[in-house]
Amino acid sequence: MMHSLRVLTISTLSLAMAALVGCGDDEPPNEENKSCSVQAQTGCGTGLVCEEVEGGEPTCFSPVAFKGKVVNALDDKPVQGARIVARDANDAAVSPVAISAADGTYTLHVPAKRNAEGKPLPAKLTLRADASSYQTFPVAPRIALPIDVDTATGSPPVVQNASTDIALVPLQNASGLGSIAGHVVADEGVTLVPAGALVVAGGSTGIVDFDGNFVVFNVPVSMSVDVKAYAAGLQISPKTVAVEAGKETGNVELHITSAATADVSGKLSIVNGNGFSTTSVVLALEDTFVEDVARGEVPKGLRAGGVTGDFLFKGVPDGKYVVLAAFENDGLVRDPDTSIGGTQIVHIEVAGQNIALAESFKVTGSLVTESPGKDGLEEVAGTPTFVWADDSSEDRYEVRVFDAFGVKVWEDLAVPSVSGSKTVSVAYGGEALIPGMIYQFRATSIKDDTPIAQTEDLRGVFIAR
Known part of the structure; x- marks a missing residue:
């Protein structure tokens, strides 16, 4: 994936800077630029994007950009060819993908709703980065710092600080690994959007960007690798491909066949919470679960927050999951006392059916x-x-x-x-x-x-x- 040293891919430029109709730069809405489309990114002049405006019609503006550098965490050397995407609070991709250049730098255009004066409104986004021979960022216990869109300065507006720089940890052994690239499309009659879906292949993952594209790096070599994609509400058919060392298996097309409709429900009880009474529950993909640290990657939409007792996941796609409680830093942890009920880690398999967990989780206060x-x-x-x-x-x-x-x-x-x-x-x-x-x-x-x-x-x- 080193074929382009430009900061943004061609697809990014075509989406973010469609050259159709000239519009104002950081100006309030007017009759001349009301026709631009946020979803299709049409109707704006070169170098402009169509953004939502609070209390008004969409308007063309200079795009807000996150600028940063991707480096090797062990020696601070630049990482070329990393894919960076912005995500919202639900882990949904909200931007095209930026590709880091030879010096590790990148520029990523991100959506920014504006006020009547054209200034970005407060919003928080996080970054995900993937690269060949490096561990994905973020993977627990590392977390991505939230970036405040409204702190952008200059013309065009830019956010560049410590939170936009990314240090990737190199894999201990990158030999015998390849990559898989492709696209997620909706079958005829299906109008669901794949952005933010998590793609899994051989235990490695990638994220579907705003254009429906994905790349999964660091996939173990095999003649038969299942490529699967997951997001709440989406049923995406898998595909089996071959992976060769040091090569990319390209043009893999996954199809959204229908909406996922299964529900997973359960209950937790907080015992000796030390004053904390709200936690979270996630459905982590079993293919990514690490037993020793009880963690795994969570697809978009399969996180229930603000849980005090009952919890419910709607639109769970078919697949195998691990149900984890108290995943965030909230003063609580899953009760580690395995001698009592409700403390065992639960594995489930969803195949279109609703699942009601028979036993509640026990959650307790953490050691500080x-x-x-x-x-x-x-x-x-x-x-x-x-x-x-x-x-x-x-x-x-x-x-x-x-x-x-x-x-x-x-x-x-x-x-x-x-x-x-x-x-x-x-x-x-x-x-x-x-x-x-x-x-x-x-x-x-x-x-x-x-x-x-x-x-x-x-x-x-x-x-x-």
């Missing part, structure tokens, strides 16, 4: 992470010390450290309980950390050889320097 990574990714030099709040009812603790790929790199399963201290501190005792690599520590309190509490899913994340 103090450092590193209390509030976000934290840089750590030398040998880190892991600190978390004491659980007064424990006999001992277990602490584990994972790298960005979910591989356990060190553990101490006999951390003694503390007395007279509000926190527990443990020095890392494993092999030297790799500079630039992302890590996470997780601590678990143990009572009578049974886990009773643990730190949160997405805290304790740090980068070695």
Whole structure:
């Protein structure tokens, strides 16, 4: 996928800068430019895009752009050919794809609803980036920082700051991998839109962009790889293809055959929540699930937030999923006490039928992470010390450290309980950390050889320097 060093693909330019009718630049709506179409991106002059206007008709403006750089997390060298797309709060792609240039830089045009004066209204978007021989960003425990569209400055308006720069972690072994490129289209009579759907092939993933295109990098070589796509409300037929090392299998066409209509419902109970009473539930794809860290990638729309008891997913496509509770940083975690009911991780298979989970989840208050990574990714030099709040009812603790790929790199399963201290501190005792690599520590309190509490899913994340 190195065929283009331009920051935007040809399809991006044709979508974002259709040269049909000249319109005003960052001006309030007027009779001359009311005919532009936001969905089709027609009716604007060269270099302009059609945007929604609060309380008015769509109008042509200079597009808001995110500018940044994609680099190798281990050596800060630029990454060429990365695909960057903007997503909304529901993980739906809302932009075309930008391709990073030889120096790692990119420019991505993003949608921005305007006020009557033509200024972008407040909105938050996040970025996803994929590249050959690199881990996708973001993948838990890494999270993408929200970017405020309304902070764009200049003419044309640009957002460029730390949140628009992306550091990708190189795969430990990229040999024997290929890629798959294609397009998602709707069958005749189907009007559903595929943007934001998650494509899975050989355990690797890609996202369908605003134009319906996708690329899945780092697919293991095989003569028979199933290519599947998932998004709430969409039933997309899979296709089987061959993948060769170092080559791209192109022109793979997936079809939206109908709407997905299955419901998945269940209930959770929050026990000893330490004052926290709202959490989330997700349906992660089983093909992407990592057992050791209990995480997997979640397709667009298969996340239920604000859950206090009952939860419901509508329009779940056919496929195999893992039902995970308390996935975000909300002060709660899934109860780790496997000696009681409602704490086992549930795997389900949807095949057009509604599923009502028979047993409720138990969710409990988390151990508070103090450092590193209390509030976000934290840089750590030398040998880190892991600190978390004491659980007064424990006999001992277990602490584990994972790298960005979910591989356990060190553990101490006999951390003694503390007395007279509000926190527990443990020095890392494993092999030297790799500079630039992302890590996470997780601590678990143990009572009578049974886990009773643990730190949160997405805290304790740090980068070695």
